[in-house]
Amino acid sequence: MEKCELSEKDGASFRTLSLKGGGTILEKLVSRDDAAMTYTYTIVESPLPVANYESTLTVKAEDGGSEIEWEGEFDAKGASDDDAKKVIEGIYTSGIDGILAAAK
Numbered sequence: 001m002e003k004c005e006l007s008e009k010d011g012a013s014f015r016t017l018s019l020k021g022g023g024t025i026l027e028k029l030v031s032r033d034d035a036a037m038t039y040t041y042t043i044v045e046s047p048l049p050v051a052n053y054e055s056t057l058t059v060k061a062e063d064g065g066s067e068i069e070w071e072g073e074f075d076a077k078g079a080s081d082d083d084a085k086k087v088i089e090g091i092y093t094s095g096i097d098g099i100l101a102a103a104k
Helices: 082-102
Strands: 001-010 012-018 024-033 036-044 048-064 065-076
Touching: 048 082, 065 082
Parallel strands: none
Antiparallel strands: 001 012, 012 024, 024 036, 036 048, 048 065
């Protein structure tokens, strides 16, 4: 990801992610609970091989540190279920790695 831009429309919060090499992902915030350290979002538009994507990211206290849980549900679109799953798993791995690098 090269850039992240926040926006609002009709009272809803959105995030536009500009991808390295081109392309964008438009996400919509579904819910956010700062006390529980969790938020849920959907993908509105993207070049990813998924449809009906919804994901929740949660941070939990764990042994003097933190544990990140990132779960999502989606339907494959234009790809096999296995291929779509591999793409999303790659995004989760890259995202978690980026969070860990920024926290150091």
